[in-house]
Amino acid sequence: MSHPNRERADRILDAAGELLLRMGYRKVAVDDIARAVGIGKGTVYLHWRNKELLFQALMMRESADLTDEILGRIRADPATILPHRMISEAFLVTHRRPLVMAMLRGNADMFGSLGDLALRKQQDELRTQFEEAMLRRGLIRSDVPNLTYALNAATLGFYLGDTLSDEFDGIPLEDKAAVLAHLIRTAFEPPGEPDPAAVADVAAELSSALEELVSGYRQGIYAHDPTRAPG
Template structure:
């Protein structure tokens, strides 16, 4: 059974997320969040001692939920680990989460000073591992110059495209995901079918890394939660 304090923490984070999207980080006050949840300001501080930690927890929860969805897909079908499938699936999962979309676009209007807290270090480490593992097992081409930059630049355009121009905003997200999958498949993966054994090994290795990431996010979300006090 979940603890009432944990449920309250989640209600606080839900309200913080809605207010963040509506007002932006700079304008949201702890008072606003407390009012939206129907609790006193002091109760919010029981969970997180300042606004910055509260919003860090919100970003961790968003990242944990998003990564958890990707992980569930890999557990259901190891071939989802292939770059074209994983990158396009992540795009669609993120698209359904306005906060994650804003975070990945580096939306300064929404996040203000919070932009640097977006858990980038762990995500960069994971990306480095992802690419090294894919190369080692022959699931990405080894002749692409500056692979990290190439993959990042190719993918980022799908996230920020609408912020630069509204020319393509009528294209449904599912179609954009198909285009992204095609681009990654043809530009970055070797021709022919991948070796099923390599796919299984990579899915196991990277699945474990994603699991660890989700677990560390989950621990961080409630780091200041009274339910974590000794006893």
């Protein structure tokens, strides 16, 4: 059974997310969030001591939900972990979350000092683990120089390209994801069909890493929730 305080915390985060997208981090005050939820400002502080912690909780919840979505896809089909599928699925899932997109694009106006969340460090560690597992099991080419840089640069262009020019606005999102998958498949994966045992292994390893990440996020979201722990 979900606790009423947890439900209230989620309502506060929902309101904070809407205001963040509309006004940007600097302009949103805790007062605005409280008013949107119909509670007093003091009640917001029962959950999070300050505005920064509240918005960190919001981004953790976004990241947890996004990661859960990707986990669901891996459980439904372990081959989702192949680089071209993983990267293009993540591209689609991320684009459907305006807050995550804004965070990714380092929208300083929207996020103030929140851009350097610990989330990024965890995601970098996860990416390293993903690449190492892929290399170990032969699911990614070992002859690509500066593999991490190459993958990152190839992928990031798809996220940031339309912020630099509106030339390609007419291309549907699904088509962009298909182009990304094609690029990763042809540039970074060995030719031929992947070994099903290798796919299953990496899927299991990655799933447990993602589950751990999600449970860490979920604990962090409500860290100041009075139903859980003092402080």
